[in-house]
Amino acid sequence: MTVIVHEDRAALVDRTAERLTALLAALIAERGHATIAVTGGSVGIALLAGLADRAIDWQRVRITWSDERYVVADSPDRNAVQAREALLDLVPIPAGNVRELPADDGTPLAEAAAAGTELLRDLGGIDLTLLGMGPDAHIASLFPGHPGVHESGVAVIGVTDSPKPPPSRLSFTVDAINASDRVWLVVAGADKAEAVALAHSGAPAAEAPAGVAQGRHETLMLLDAEAAALLEEGGR
Template sequence: MSVIVHADRAALVAQTADRLTALLQELVKAQGSATVAVTGGSVGTALLEALADRDIDWQRVVITWSDERYVAADSPDRNAVQAREALLDRVPIPAANVRELPADDGTPLDDAAAAGTGLLRALGRVDLTLLGMGPDAHIASLFPGLPGVHESGIAVIGVTDSPKPPPTRLSFTVDAVNASDRVWLVVAGADKAEAVALVRSGAGPAEAPASAAAGRVETLLLLDDEAAALLEEDGR
């Protein structure tokens, strides 16, 4: 996991948008398309907003989500709704290229998770999974002390006991995250500094799920100065 520290939150968002734009351009040129699993949260949404005016061939980009709140499709709590407002409704991305995890239409959560696993497997290789990180070092909807971080053999699980509302969610497993070629954790704020330090200290995934994130090709921990405040210079 390589650590990159930015001067402040605005620089983190702008420079990560630059980095992501360059990656998408490179992937589209090299392989004809790019598949990205995006994340929610304030930083994740700000990053999507920053992409709206970038030179990206959206016809060749496929978007899905690394976790989702299991609520109605039009609920403002859904990461997909927030992503559409921030980016997807503002750029010419084909509807078929937007692969939302299931919304709550009365389908049992386990069945929705199985459908999510099928969706992800149908996508094939994910070029990049974007993740945030909570003050408790959770990623996606994999929380410390809960069994989801240990699930294996499937790509998407149902979560019923999220300590953050809403409690019912769908989430990539660690296996699904780590099947991505690249994993970028984009983290801002002083409230994340202890979690960042915990991850960098070598804590295991039961205590700090973010420590389990590892892309096949690249793993980046992209921080603002506040999130990096408790790291030693040589630990960056």
């Protein structure tokens, strides 16, 4: 895991948007397309908003989500709804390139998770998974002490007891996250400093799910100075 520290939240968002724009351009030039899994949260949505005015060939970008709140499709709690308002409704991305995890239409959560696993299989691999991190070192909807951090054999699981509302969610598993070519953890704020230090220390998944997130080719922890405050200087 490579740690990159920016002076403040605004710089973190701006430079990560710049980094992501460059990555998308390189992937499209190399292979003709790019597939990313985005995240919610205040920093994740700010990052998406920061892409709206950048020169990106949206016709060749496919987007899904590393986790989603299992609520009705138009709920403002959904990461996808927030992402559409911040970015996707503002850029010329084809509707078929936006692959939302299922919304709650009455389908049992376990069946929705299976559909999410099939969706991810159809995408054929993720070039980049973007993740935030909670003050408890959770990523996606994988929370410390919850059994979901140990799930294997599937890409998407249902979470019924999220400590953050709403309680029902869909989430990439650790296996799905770590199958991505690249994983970027984008984290800001003093309230995340202890979690960042714990994740960076190599704590096990049951204690700090963020600490076991690892891309196949690249893993970046992109921080603002407040989130990085408890890291030893040599570990940055």
